[in-house]
Amino acid sequence: MEKKKQKILMIEDDPFTRKLYRNKLNLAGFDVDEAISGEEGLNKVRAEKPDLILLDIILPRKSGLDVLIELKGNEKTKDIPVIILSVLGQVQDIKKGLTLGAKDYLVKSEITISEVVAKARECLKNKKL
Amino acid sequence: MRKVDPGKIKMAGIVSIVSHQFKTPLAIIKGYLEVLLSGDCGEINVSQREYLSDALENVKRMSCLIENLLDISRIEEGQFKVKLRAVALEKITEQVLKNLSTWIKANNCDIVLKKPKRLPRVLADPDKICQVVQNLVTNAVIYKTSRGKVEITLKKVNKEVLFICKDNGVGISRKDFDRVFSKFYRSEDAIELNPSGSGLGLYISKAIIELSKGKIWFTKNKKRGTVVTFSLSVAD
Numbered sequence: 001m002e003k004k005k006q007k008i009l010m011i012e013d014d015p016f017t018r019k020l021y022r023n024k025l026n027l028a029g030f031d032v033d034e035a036i037s038g039e040e041g042l043n044k045v046r047a048e049k050p051d052l053i054l055l056d057i058i059l060p061r062k063s064g065l066d067v068l069i070e071l072k073g074n075e076k077t078k079d080i081p082v083i084i085l086s087v088l089g090q091v092q093d094i095k096k097g098l099t100l101g102a103k104d105y106l107v108k109s110e111i112t113i114s115e116v117v118a119k120a121r122e123c124l125k126n127k128k129l
Numbered sequence: 130m131r132k133v134d135p136g137k138i139k140m141a142g143i144v145s146i147v148s149h150q151f152k153t154p155l156a157i158i159k160g161y162l163e164v165l166l167s168g169d170c171g172e173i174n175v176s177q178r179e180y181l182s183d184a185l186e187n188v189k190r191m192s193c194l195i196e197n198l199l200d201i202s203r204i205e206e207g208q209f210k211v212k213l214r215a216v217a218l219e220k221i222t223e224q225v226l227k228n229l230s231t232w233i234k235a236n237n238c239d240i241v242l243k244k245p246k247r248l249p250r251v252l253a254d255p256d257k258i259c260q261v262v263q264n265l266v267t268n269a270v271i272y273k274t275s276r277g278k279v280e281i282t283l284k285k286v287n288k289e290v291l292f293i294c295k296d297n298g299v300g301i302s303r304k305d306f307d308r309v310f311s312k313f314y315r316s317e318d319a320i321e322l323n324p325s326g327s328g329l330g331l332y333i334s335k336a337i338i339e340l341s342k343g344k345i346w347f348t349k350n351k352k353r354g355t356v357v358t359f360s361l362s363v364a365d
C-alpha cells in the first residue's frame with residue numbers, strides 16, 4: 001500500500017534557502033510546500049493543513065513570530081508543530097520562539113541541513129503516536 | 130592586520146577591520162568554487178553545476194555586502210574620498226548598461242537611453258559614479274511586478290548635467306522620498322521582490338553624489354513608478 005507522504009510547509013523568503021531545503025526534504029520523502037511571506041504562509045496553513053511548518057523569522061509584511069502567535073492562537077492550527085529556522089541566534093530570540101510555542105528553534109548557521117531533516121522526522125514521528 | 134588600540138576603535142572602525150578580515154576567506158571560497166565549476170578537478174554534472182553556481186552567486190552577494198559595509202564605515206569616519214575630474218557621464222552610463230545588458234534582459238526589462246548629440250563633461254569620480262548609476266539602474270529594473278520599461282535621460286540644464294532614470298515599477302510613496310536614502314531602509318515591496326538586497330545602495334549613492342557637489346532626489350512618475358534624478362556640475 002502506498003503510504004501518504006507527510007507535508008511540510010516552509011515559510012521562507014530567500015529563494016536559495018528554499019531550494020536547498022526543498023530538494024533535501026523531497027529526497028527524505030516529504031512533500032514540500034512553500035510560502036515566501038508570513039501572510040502567504042498563514043493562507044497556506046489554512047488551505048493545505050501541513051503536518052509540520054518550518055518557519056523563518058525575518059519575513060516581509062508579517063514576521064515569523066507574528067505568524068507563530070496567530071497559529072498558536074487558533075484552535076484549527078495550534079496543534080501543527082512548528083520548527084523555527086532562523087539566522088537569529090541570540091538567547092533572547094530563541095527563548096521568545098520557544099515561549100510562543102515552537103517545537104524547536106534551529107539557528108541556520110549552527111546546524112546542517114541533514115540535522116534539520118532529522119529534526120523534522122523526529123517531530124513528525126512523535127506526532128503520529 | 131593593522132595594529133590598533135582596542136580601547137580606541139569606534140564601531141565604524143570595528144566594521145572596517147572585521148570586513149577586511151572577511152575578504153580573505155571569501156576570496157578563497159570563491160576561488161575554490163570557480164575551480165570546481167571550471168571542471169579542472171574533474172567533470173561535474175548538471176545538478177552539481179547548479180549547486181556550485183548558487184553557492185558562487187551567494188559568495189558574490191556577500192562580497193558586495195562587505196564592500197558596502199566598508200563604504201559606509203568610511204563615510205561615517207569621514208574617510209570616504211572621491212577624486213573629482215572631468216568625465217563623460219554618457220560613456221559611464223553606456224558602459225554600465227552594456228555590462229548589465231544580459232541581466233536586464235533576463236529580468237524582463239527594456240531600457241532606452243536618451244541623450245543630446247553633445248553633452249559637456251561633468252566633475253566626478255568615474256568609478257564612484259559608475260557605482261551610483263549601477264545602483265539606480267538595478268533598482269529601476271528590480272522593483273517592478275510586470276514587464277519593466279526604464280528610460281534614462283541625460284541633459285544639460287544651466288551649469289549642470291542631469292541624469293534622470295524613470296521606471297514603471299512599484300513606485301515609492303511621497304512620504305518615503307527621503308527615507309529611502311537612510312541606511313538599511315527597504316520597503317515591504319522591495320523585501321518581497323528582492324530578498325537579497327541590503328538597503329545600502331542609495332545611502333552610499335547619496336554620499337557619493339554629495340561629495341561630488343551634486344544632488345540626488347526622487348519624484349513620482351506621472352503614470353506609474355519612480356523617477357530618480359541626480360545632478361553634477363559641468364566640468365569644462
Ligand SMILES: Nc1ncnc2c1ncn2[C@@H]1O[C@H](COP(=O)(O)OP(=O)(O)OP(=O)(O)O)[C@@H](O)[C@H]1O
Nearest residue numbers: 268269272300309315316319326327328329330331
Ligand atoms: N526604482 C525604485 N522603485 C521602487 N522602490 C525603490 C526604487 N529604488 C529604491 N527603492 C526603494 O528604496 C529602498 C532602498 O534602495 P537601495 O538601493 O538603497 O537598497 P536596496 O536596493 O534595497 O539594496 P541594495 O543595497 O542591494 O541596493 C529599496 O529597498 C526600495 O524600497
Ligand SMILES: [Mg+2]
Nearest residue numbers: 264268330331
Ligand atoms: Mg539597490
